[in-house]
Amino acid sequence: MRLCWYWEIMNMAEQNAGKKGQFPGGQILDFERPLVQIEQQILELEHQQAVTGRDCTAEARELRSTLVTLMKKTYSNLKPWEKVQVARHQKRPQAMDYIQMIVRDFCEINGDRQFRNDKSIITGLGRLAGHKCMIVAHRKGRDIKEKVECYFGCAHPEGYRKALLKMQLAAKFHLPVVCLIDTPGAYPGIGAEERGIAQAIAVNLMEMSRLQTPIVCVVIAEGGSGGALGIGVGDRIAALEHAYYSVITPEGCAAILWKTAEMAPKAAECLKLTPKDLKKLKIIDDIIPEPLGGAHRDPSVAASNLEHYIAESLTRLKRIPTEKLLQQRYDKIRHLGEFFQSGSAATPVKTKRPAALTLPVTGGPVFQSQAVRV
Amino acid sequence: MGKKNQQIDNIQADVDTKKTQTAEVRKVDVPQGLWMKCDKCGEMLYRKEFEENLHCCIKCNKHYRVDARTRVEQLVDPGTFDERLADLTSTDPLEFKDRISYKDRLAQVEKKTGMKEAVIIGKCYIKGRPLVLGVMDPFFIMGSMGSVVGEKISAAAELACEEDLPFIMVTASGGARMMEGMVSLVQMAKTSAALARLDDNGGLYVVVMTDPTTAGVAASFAFLGDIIIAEPGTMIGFAGPRVIWNTVKAELPEGFQTAEFMLEHGFIDRIVDRHDLRNEIARIIDYCGK
Numbered sequence: 001m002r003l004c005w006y007w008e009i010m011n012m013a014e015q016n017a018g019k020k021g022q023f024p025g026g027q028i029l030d031f032e033r034p035l036v037q038i039e040q041q042i043l044e045l046e047h048q049q050a051v052t053g054r055d056c057t058a059e060a061r062e063l064r065s066t067l068v069t070l071m072k073k074t075y076s077n078l079k080p081w082e083k084v085q086v087a088r089h090q091k092r093p094q095a096m097d098y099i100q101m102i103v104r105d106f107c108e109i110n111g112d113r114q115f116r117n118d119k120s121i122i123t124g125l126g127r128l129a130g131h132k133c134m135i136v137a138h139r140k141g142r143d144i145k146e147k148v149e150c151y152f153g154c155a156h157p158e159g160y161r162k163a164l165l166k167m168q169l170a171a172k173f174h175l176p177v178v179c180l181i182d183t184p185g186a187y188p189g190i191g192a193e194e195r196g197i198a199q200a201i202a203v204n205l206m207e208m209s210r211l212q213t214p215i216v217c218v219v220i221a222e223g224g225s226g227g228a229l230g231i232g233v234g235d236r237i238a239a240l241e242h243a244y245y246s247v248i249t250p251e252g253c254a255a256i257l258w259k260t261a262e263m264a265p266k267a268a269e270c271l272k273l274t275p276k277d278l279k280k281l282k283i284i285d286d287i288i289p290e291p292l293g294g295a296h297r298d299p300s301v302a303a304s305n306l307e308h309y310i311a312e313s314l315t316r317l318k319r320i321p322t323e324k325l326l327q328q329r330y331d332k333i334r335h336l337g338e339f340f341q342s343g344s345a346a347t348p349v350k351t352k353r354p355a356a357l358t359l360p361v362t363g364g365p366v367f368q369s370q371a372v373r374v
Numbered sequence: 375m376g377k378k379n380q381q382i383d384n385i386q387a388d389v390d391t392k393k394t395q396t397a398e399v400r401k402v403d404v405p406q407g408l409w410m411k412c413d414k415c416g417e418m419l420y421r422k423e424f425e426e427n428l429h430c431c432i433k434c435n436k437h438y439r440v441d442a443r444t445r446v447e448q449l450v451d452p453g454t455f456d457e458r459l460a461d462l463t464s465t466d467p468l469e470f471k472d473r474i475s476y477k478d479r480l481a482q483v484e485k486k487t488g489m490k491e492a493v494i495i496g497k498c499y500i501k502g503r504p505l506v507l508g509v510m511d512p513f514f515i516m517g518s519m520g521s522v523v524g525e526k527i528s529a530a531a532e533l534a535c536e537e538d539l540p541f542i543m544v545t546a547s548g549g550a551r552m553m554e555g556m557v558s559l560v561q562m563a564k565t566s567a568a569l570a571r572l573d574d575n576g577g578l579y580v581v582v583m584t585d586p587t588t589a590g591v592a593a594s595f596a597f598l599g600d601i602i603i604a605e606p607g608t609m610i611g612f613a614g615p616r617v618i619w620n621t622v623k624a625e626l627p628e629g630f631q632t633a634e635f636m637l638e639h640g641f642i643d644r645i646v647d648r649h650d651l652r653n654e655i656a657r658i659i660d661y662c663g664k
Contacts (some may be wrong), residue, residue: 188613198612209567247559257472333567337521359602
């Protein structure tokens, strides 16, 4: 099987990182170079101390504090494209890592009962902070064999059908659903089209909007388009601090609009794909903080933040009666997006009132962030 | 990093050239003028006759793309279309700007197509049967779905629900509208949720897929129809053929991602000629409508 350009880039990045080697974070991103330099200086000092016996503790301490300051500065001002790179970092914890860290007694259940078991989506029962729940998550794979097995986290239709089947099972037994999203997108292949990838995702969107149990979705790294949304409809949607969620990959967007993938950084900026922007646009509800320097530098801290968020969300959502929960979910989804009503030019007026009441008497435009009734 | 970038560029350049080599040239614009040439069979067509033939080739019956207003004229009983929410326009939530800004792009397209957005919805009659109709325009930024399209379709589904009418949706779209970013992606969820309500209410939802019905639109309201019919030769699929080619690097099967292919694989109910659409919709409403 040949891989698409995206995966070739990922592989290449890995090979490069392998050559350059010793950095504890693994792959070195461009903006991390100054940080790496300081880390190397610290290592050298420690080495000198060990060899010559000269006391370098003070110098090392100073360097460490510079490192922390610089790291804070770098990571709090990441550009969108840099965020994308962090989200794709080869050492970034994957769903399986989080499951191992925070889910007790994980019992994987497999298969869509129709075609085959898609390994790019893991489904299973488990206990998360005391809540029995159904975990549905993308799996990207660590080594090359595993990656090929689960198509680098790109699920086939059977993956989405398996996810839905398990979610419906959860609803039957009143278990909440937790979705961990990490995919570049649904798999673009002949088999996927033949088996109706579009239909599989469409049905998931529809059924998740009315699934009779709480659903919490977290984008843990990459949220790639329809492939991510296919398990991403729920009562609470969150993203880790250095994750991204986008309608199209920046490379894909650049290739279409600028005719070159080189413009990917610019496209990333335009697409407003960072958690901060997404929260402003009300696409996600919350941002889950990551440890300094990204989840890959301290996976256990990231995992514990994630656990805390999910546990808190589940506790709250489980208290709401199902009917009310579904109404809230519907209202939330129904109000996504914004538009002007009545086109004549003038300054738009922002309003939160229902549309039926705000129909312009004077003919001026009305800004809508709410559902309209026909 | 420089070397890596170089490598990435090389790969991308490579991919791009292959793309252009393999990309099937799809003519979407029907040339203006008195006469036109069918790009399937080469027949010279007199434009007026072609239009009277519902924008299909007189010789080979190739179905050309039709703009939304014309489609409504072709489908509904004359003078019965009562358009709703015609005044919704995009707010440009991302303040998106590539080579030109999204606002300018919208203005350009509005001037070119005379449409405010890529979909029109309303109440109408087809062969005397009342229904809610939504029609997408493939010429308005490829019929792509942004906030307004999502809102109108959801509102139409709710209207059908409230008034107990069947909802007929004529799809023609390249997918989610990139220039509205994630706001456009979540419209997939929004339309699907509204259709779930219609479904819960026992309402009939019929989808008529027309060229092209792909990506985000295929993966939301287009494939949720109780009955899905398609025009012959319609392109239906999720990923674009080029993207798939780049992944599998192999020849795509003959007729891949066409209506005929989807029928064979069990994902649509019927392929219906444009000339029979009115009859077919009326027949389905008689069987399934309330």
